[in-house]
Amino acid sequence: MAxxxxxxxxxxxxxxxxxxxxxxxxxxxxxxxxxYIVACDHCGAAIGGGVAGAM
Structure with a gap:
């Protein structure tokens, strides 16, 4: 669990x-x-990110 x-x-x-x-x-x-970034839905802190799909 994270x-x-x-x-x-x-x-x-x-x-x-x-x-x-x-x-x-x-x-x-x-x-x-x-x-994109991944953020905590509770406090909004950025916890990660990345690149999605190349077309």
Whole structure:
């Protein structure tokens, strides 16, 4: 089980975190990438991030 480093909330379900799309589209070699952060749904602290799907 994971915990928020800021408010110590326990993440037990997908609804406990928010995936925030940064709306950044970069077209390099015809590919679009979406950047996102994962935030605690209780306090809003950023706890991770990444890049989603290339098209």
């Amino acid at each position: 915990h928020c480093p800021e408010c110590d909330a326990t993440f037990q379900a997908p609804e406990d975190v928010a995936f925030v799309d940064m709306e950044s589209e970069t077209k390099i070699f015809g590919a679009s990438k979406r950047f």
